[in-house]
Amino acid sequence: MAEVSAQAEEAVVSSQPQPLASDVVIVGCGVAGLYAALNLPRGLRVTMICKEDLESCDSMLAQGGICVMRDHDDYDSWFDDTMRAGHGECRASSVDAMIWSSRDVVSDLVCLGVEFDRSPDGGYDYTREGAHSRPRILHHADVTGKEITTKLLAQARLLSNVEIREHVCMDDLVVEDGACAGIVAHDARGGHLELRARDVILATGGVGGLYERSTNFPCLTGDGCRVAAAHGVTLDHMDYVQIHPTSLYSEKPGRAFLISESCRGEGAVLLNAAGERFCDELSPRDVVSRAISDQMEREGSRYVRLSFERVPKGVIRGHFAHIWRRCLEEGYDICCEPIPVVPAQHYLMGGIHVGDNSETSLPHLYAAGETSCNGVHGANRLASNSLLESLVFSRLAARDIVRERHAA
Numbered sequence: 497m498a499e500v501s502a503q504a505e506e507a508v509v510s511s512q513p514q515p516l517a518s519d520v521v522i523v524g525c526g527v528a529g530l531y532a533a534l535n536l537p538r539g540l541r542v543t544m545i546c547k548e549d550l551e552s553c554d555s556m557l558a559q560g561g562i563c564v565m566r567d568h569d570d571y572d573s574w575f576d577d578t579m580r581a582g583h584g585e586c587r588a589s590s591v592d593a594m595i596w597s598s599r600d601v602v603s604d605l606v607c608l609g610v611e612f613d614r615s616p617d618g619g620y621d622y623t624r625e626g627a628h629s630r631p632r633i634l635h636h637a638d639v640t641g642k643e644i645t646t647k648l649l650a651q652a653r654l655l656s657n658v659e660i661r662e663h664v665c666m667d668d669l670v671v672e673d674g675a676c677a678g679i680v681a682h683d684a685r686g687g688h689l690e691l692r693a694r695d696v697i698l699a700t701g702g703v704g705g706l707y708e709r710s711t712n713f714p715c716l717t718g719d720g721c722r723v724a725a726a727h728g729v730t731l732d733h734m735d736y737v738q739i740h741p742t743s744l745y746s747e748k749p750g751r752a753f754l755i756s757e758s759c760r761g762e763g764a765v766l767l768n769a770a771g772e773r774f775c776d777e778l779s780p781r782d783v784v785s786r787a788i789s790d791q792m793e794r795e796g797s798r799y800v801r802l803s804f805e806r807v808p809k810g811v812i813r814g815h816f817a818h819i820w821r822r823c824l825e826e827g828y829d830i831c832c833e834p835i836p837v838v839p840a841q842h843y844l845m846g847g848i849h850v851g852d853n854s855e856t857s858l859p860h861l862y863a864a865g866e867t868s869c870n871g872v873h874g875a876n877r878l879a880s881n882s883l884l885e886s887l888v889f890s891r892l893a894a895r896d897i898v899r900e901r902h903a904a
Contacts, residue, residue, distance in 0.1 A: 526865060
């Protein structure tokens with residue numbers, strides 16, 4: 497009888513979360529999480545977790561590119577473009593920090609191995625997207641997010657102080673004495689983990705998995721916002737959800753395939769059922785999405801069409817090679833015919849409220865990337881600001897963690 501009781505007690509103990517100590521826990525392995533890890537001192541022990549495999553983060557899906565201030569004369573127009581697209585609701589200090597940090601961050605990415613497309617003279621090949629007053633977007637063909645994410649991941653894997661755990665899902669925060677002290681999670685086998693740390697960075701992405709039609713991976717279900725809210729952490733503008741104008745129309749279930757806005761920046765145009773243009777394709781995303789929805793309602797159609805007739809075939813097969821090949825798989829050759837497109841959920845502009853250094857309202861808890869709301873995007877995100885914003889503000893989180901440790 498005593499033996500049975502001992503076994504039962506052992507079973508109860510083994511089912512409890514087992515504490516594992518780190519200096520910093522980062523939840524999410526997209527560009528925000530990876531860049532934060534790379535900017536932390538090598539003397540800190542860092543544990544990173546991702547809900548699925550490392551390929552299933554939305555940073556991998558970013559097609560268009562990353563904005564950068566081309567010169568000092570570009571500051572005012574980029575600031576104004578961002579504010580205008582965000583309907584005047586952007587936080588000015590955050591937009592300012594993002595723009596002024598852009599060249600330094602891009603230079604750092606290049607040092608870390610990221611390759612951006614070049615023009616024949618060897619300079620950067622800048623492109624333009626909707627609501628931008630001039631070309632200021634760097635790209636790696638139409639897979640810029642994958643290029644940046646894979647290169648950051650390769651560098652993070654070289655760090656002996658960083659441990660990356662796949663298929664580990666955060667369930668809750670550990671909060672003690674009014675401050676964050678780690679997270680509780682479970683792995684693919686159902687085992688419970690308690691990851692203790694002095695500081696936690698949430699970089700869990702958006703909410704697309706909660707929508708019927710989204711360009712996001714289904715695993716993105718707002719986990720960071722959910723657990724933060726459960727502990728009274730301030731959230732902002734959770735209703736500010738961006739709909740991207742152009743995803744490839746399909747009746748197949750699963751994630752919607754994005755047709756990058758840079759296609760329209762290079763000359764692709766939207767057509768109605770009669771083959772006529774019906775809007776300014778380079779208006780902000782919410783304006784174009786609304787125009788498409790209105791056109792579909794007038795026609796009683798399930799999609800409109802995107803024509804690449806004005807885009808040189810060399811640009812299609814080079815800059816847009818990934819989109820071209822994917823459309824071929826679906827039975828469309830964008831070199832020869834328009835493709836059916838429809839709006840889809842794409843991005844969360846709201847999220848966990850953070851200050852200028854990505855700190856939340858809970859001490860020792862930070863948030864960066866799409867799960868955070870630093871005010872850069874306002875009520876509507878300007879195209880290709882997201883990768884840069886994630887990098888700038890995750891680095892600020894890492895720097896604040898170091899600064900606070902030295903001050904303690």
